Amino acid sequence: MAYSKIKLPASASILLLFGFVLLSLQLMSSATQESSELGELYSWLLVINTLGSIILLGLVAVNAYSLVRELKKKEAGSKLTTRMISLFVLLALAPAAIVFYFSVQFLHQGIDSWFNVEIDRAMDDALELSQSSLAQRMNWHIKQTRQIASKLNNQSETSIALEIGNLWRDSEAMEIAVFSSQGHIVASSSANPSDILPHLPDEQVWLQLRQNKEYYAYDASDTDQMVARIIEPIAGDQSRFVQVLYPVPVRVTDLADSIEFAFIRYQEMTYLRDSLKTSFSLILLLVLLLSLLAAIWVAFISIRNIVAPVKDLVKGTQAVASGDYQQQLPITNQDDLGFLVESFNQMTKRIARSRDETRIAGLEVENQRAYLETILANLTAGVISFDGNFYIRTANQAAYRILHIPVSHFVGQTLLTLSVKHAELADILIVIQGLLEQADDIWEQRIVFLGPNGRQELLCRGTPLFSQDGKRVGAVVVFDDVTDLIQAQKNAAWGEVARRLAHEIKNPLTPIQLSAERLQHKLAKELPDTSAEFLQRGTRTIVQQVEAMKRMVDDFAEYAKPSKKQVERINLLDLIQEVLALYMQSGVVFKTAFSSHRAIVEVDPVSIRQVLHNLIKNALEATSEKCQIEIKVSNVVRNNVEYLELGMYDNGNGLNAEQIETIFEPYVTSKAKGTGLGLAIVKKIIEEHGGAIWVDTSYNDGAGFVIQLPVFELGKKP
Template identity: 45%
Template sequence: MAIRLIRRLSTGTAPYFSLAVLLLVLAYLLSAATQDKSRLNDLFLLIFGIGVICLILLAVLLTRGLYRLYRDFRRKAAGSRLTLRLVSLFVLLIIGSTSIVYGFSVHFLQRGINSWFDVQVEQALNDSLELSRNAFGIRMRTLLRQTRMMAGVLSELPDSSLGNNLRELNRLSGALELSIWRTDGRIVVSSIDNPAIIVPDRPDDAIIRQIKQGEDYIGLDPKDDDLQLRAAVRIPAQSPLDEERLLHVLFPVNDQLSVLGKNVQDAYTDYKELSYLRQPLVTIFTLTLSLIVFLTVLASIWFAVWISQRIVAPLQALAEGTRAVASGNYNTQLTASGHDEIGFLVRSFNQMTQRLTQARNASQRSHRLLEQQTSYLTTVLGSLSSGVITIDKDLYLRTANMASSSILGVNLQQRLESSLDTLGRLNDNLQTFILLIKNHTLEARGWEQQLEFNQSKGRQTLMLHGTPLPGESGWVVIFDDITALIQAQRHAAWGEVARRLAHEIKNPLTPIQLSAERLQHKYVSLVPADQADTLNKLTETIVQQVEAMKEMVNEFSDYARSPTLQLEWLAVGDLLRDVLTLYQSNPAHQFTLLNSPENLQVQVDRNRFRQVLHNLLKNAIEASEEAGMAVDIVISYHAVRYQHRRWLEITVNDQGPGFPEEMINKLFEPYATTKTRGTGLGLAIVKKIIEEHGGDVWAENLGDEGAGIIIRLPLEDA
């Protein structure tokens, strides 16, 4: 509880309120001690104690303020350095000026107090006092002789006439009071000039004892605020038997003489008192001055810290506001206080932040609108099947849609803001693409050009269109993959050729075959024996060639026709095993089927897909045999994920010589073949059937391990 109470009293406004009360009490006590020097000794300890308490409070407040200033300086808080410089400047000014004033004050204080006790002043006071004493002595001796004369006159009068004679003497002498007293203190008769006084003033016992000892009395006695002379003499006795009596007289003192005498006496008393307190006064006043100066210095330093913080506070608020604005908080508003330059600066800062807020809001609205337009444009571009890219005038890629990445086989979205030269180093095809664009950017007009790439799956054909952006700020390039279109056109053309060839060739083949067979049956018996063998050979050759021609025509027909697919769900493994069963009759041929761990099913036309497998296996066997190599064919199938879809991938690999590099991009075109015999339509028919199923097929060399054909079909769970 005590610690909590001390903390509460040492924080907030309690220390300042307590200090203010103590300073007011100290000021009051100093004023009282200054006005009444006799109370200085009594009040000195109290004044010094209150001053020490004020010093402690000021030291605590000052220490707390300086600690906060040091803490802010160590933390490098905003405005702490400026506050420290202001406080240092104020402290130097305060200590310098206060030291000068304190030095001169102590010097003048000591000289002033010493001047009070000048020898001439003290001699003048002594002379004045001696002069007043001599003046009163002459007056007192005169009145004492007069009193003795009145006592002699009264001693000769009878008691019955004392009253009248006493009044007459009172009138003649100008005394205030005349009275006759016995030595035992009893009054005999009195005469009082003032009717307001009824009872005469009794002489005290000391005066009576002095009279009894035979000595007369004369003295100066204060009476209220005035002075009066008191005289007492023995009245001579007429006979030894008479009782001793004394005459007691009160004489007035002249008012002016009384005032002057009293002033001289008071001044002399004060001077002696001050003279006695001379060194203590110097010490007390010096200590009091030192205490007040120390209080003033501490209070001034504390005020310097406080006023410096008050001066720097708006600047600190401005610094914090500036940091907030720099961090993006444009809603920062400062409290404007006063109408000085700092207040004007704060109001200007608030106006600036308001304008920044308005500008930010406008910018955000524009940005949201731009984002909406960009999102709209991105959605539109993303839905296009054509590739769209934009490049700036410095040939840096700015935008690219998903189709452009898909067509080029490079994720352009991850390479935005890259230079075209950097992109060109990714692969050779992209380098060709970039060089074409760079060549056309030298022209300030639109352009269009077809470009072909050699891909692992075959030749890829692109159609590019370039258009300059307004203000010569760059180019927009639109390109389409027209490979499928060209292939479709080519297939359509070749299909038409095959259909016509099949129609034109197939019609005369049957009569030719029949004629040859008829010639053989009719004339073989009519010719000599040595010529019969020749006739049989010739007619068999004609029949064999006609059969070959029929087979070629059938292939033409198969390539030209587009029958409706009879799709059904088939287990891929079972279908492959059924086809391979037909080729296992030859022990020299090795077939290996690598089964997938999944039970994959695909929707295909059974007969058309079996034709595909037969063509691939037949080509692989013939290629190995023509090269004089062992027939070792490996077939595998598995599921893959490509472009966010599941696909069935079937691979047929052989151990043959592989495909010539110049033919690998033309293998699936009609009449393209590397065999010594054949029409070159086998792989073309394979590609046509696979594409009818929505799939893709391509060839690749396996280095020294032969070649492979890869089929990829869309895979759906049955």
């Protein structure tokens, strides 16, 4: 902006400017005086003042243009500045123009009053009088000269030389000289003895002399005395001239000079009348222009300075309105505007402080929320929160891990919507939704459902949330997968049973067996044959059943005792092929689909072999006709861990829902023979290897089991 470039805040520079303007105008005014020594500088002063006016005009124009631009841009304070400057210009221009007009009028009338017809005529008459007087004197001298010339008529040069002295003495002449037409002096006589040579005519005089044959004129070239020069030809001798110089009396000269000076002065003034008027008008105009332009320019600067705080305030207010509370305006003056600016600064400071406090509080809340979210995310229990209308608000990572559906993706929807999209979980979701809607207090419930990994048991706790005024604002459901916990409790219970069986049952079995055998041994010989045979049958039965019981207790003990694994790194596919090879002769048809590319697992081969045997035997026993077993092996990734998934599907009778729930528990069997520990041991072995086994409920052509074992990864500790 032009204003910012022309930075003149100091009042000193303004005073200096006005001083310069006044000095320049004063000098120019003085220069117009005829006697002034500044007369020589007049033209330069005129040019300087004109240039000053042009520069000031330029400055005013730049400021006005800048103001117009600000107005167009609707900048803050521009309207106020325009109004103030317009008012100032109007107030300054009107009286100045009036003063200028009347000054010019007075000036013109004053100059005109210097001249009038009477003075004109008087001056002309005075001059004419002087000229007549001098002419009369000249005529008299011409007459005298002609008499002298006639006296020198027809005389020789010698007689002229003798006569000329007498002639000079008889006349009033200052000098008499006779010279030839070629300029040769014949004789001369002068009042001044120091003048050896007479004052001979110059070329101009000669020129006239040759033209007119005589010459007469006043010679005023000598400033001390005016002389009348008269040259006449000597009668009868055209080749000689006599020149007589007559002095004009000093008094006459002074009077003539005085009249001439006054006349010339008056003539000059008359001639310069219009020029004077124009010149004075020009100076007045320059004075007006310089003063006005300087005043307007200073007005621009001053008004901008006055308006600057208002401008700042408007900008500051706009900034505050747009949310910028850091605005601190400069306090330039300690006046009312300064007070206003100070108040504004205090206000913005307070607003900024409040905003900062709010922001800090918000950050703290946010941190708390993030902290809670982190805790929730890392909780092993799934947490889902609902709003007052039971729409999901938040869900943590554990909810996804337990339910196997990304609950957090369904924020803003109800569990019923979720149940439509995930039909396999519809039961549990509907149950929870029902509990949420009905419960007015904390509730807890165990819910069993069939998840993708088999039977799962959840412990759900729900809490309705209330606002301070008792209004229901939402609810929180916390659920935990207690499947493993329940299983572990069961395992522990079975272990205890096994230990007690071993202790309480197995110990008496040996004396029973020995007693039975001793009875047989002692009484067989003493009893008759029929009785002996009866005894033998009885004791055999006792011994067989005791053996059976012992075996059963051993199996149980085997199941209950901690395993001793010999872990090796093997290719599971090779192991499967090895086991399947053993059944080649049994008539079982195996269909294998190995899509795994990484089948290396770190397991106890003996245990895994037992798992495969148990499953295959289970399938064989469950199949009445031709047994067909399909084995699929593939790689899956769950929770960032790669597993080898082995699916084994038979074409047997399959499992009902009740069986599915308890199939992996000990002593659960649908077969006439068997301890019911086969699948329980399989599950135990798989879980000891960090894997999982479940019944594939989606398979309906028989029984389907899915085993997952973690794939060995280099650098990862088992």
